[in-house]
Amino acid sequence: MRIFADKIYKPVIDGFNHLLWPSVCLNCSQRTAEADKFLCRDCWDGLSESLGGDYCPTCGRDATRYGLVNNRCPNCINEQFHFDGIARAGIYTSPIREMILAFKLSDKTELDIIFSLLANSALPSVEFFDSIDYFVPVPVHWTTRIVRGYNHTQLIAKKIEHPTAKINTDLVKIRQTKDQTLLASPKKRAANVRDAFAVRDGHDFAGKKICLIDDIKTSGATINECAKTLKQAGAKKIYAFVLSSASRNL
């Protein structure tokens, strides 16, 4: 009876529902084919093109495994980071770019289902995954949170599956900064976020291994500044997971 229900009855009901309430793509609002979930075929294809690919485990830029020396690519071989490694789901290109912007700026929080799929596919195979004690969403200033109604990185963090690690929000942003994407040079980006973060009194970061969660990594200045603050608070290791990273040398 159960086999009948699963194999025949459910597809019939699903098909009937699709006729009554045709699904639309969460990204572009086109009608989706019956077999596609959440996104239309074009958006799934575009998304899969931006995923995967070898990247540098230190800076997150595109890099081949064979071009790494001590886990560093030619782009970051002489850079200093406060974080100890990075993982990414994809590169910052269409349609992931539009989805992140809509998620962050236009209340399209239902896209968290897509980011959940991306994060839970990319993260578990990363070397540092098992050692994480806390996921720490990169914070926004409280005024941004009030205007927006949520911190988008916290929504992403909530969707990450991990057997033991918890979300910790004791890293806070203590002053507003300019939009990093509007600043042209890595120097300006670093100056923009310098000393913009702090930890709450009574935090539990000492000795912990932490994975910062952010949507985009461009020059890495924000993640680096967060990592610096957490290390000053006694954290042992800082890693980062981003949905997307600029592949160019930013």
Ligand SMILES: [Zn+2]
């Ligand atoms: Zn679409």
Ligand SMILES: [Zn+2]
């Ligand atoms: Zn690198």
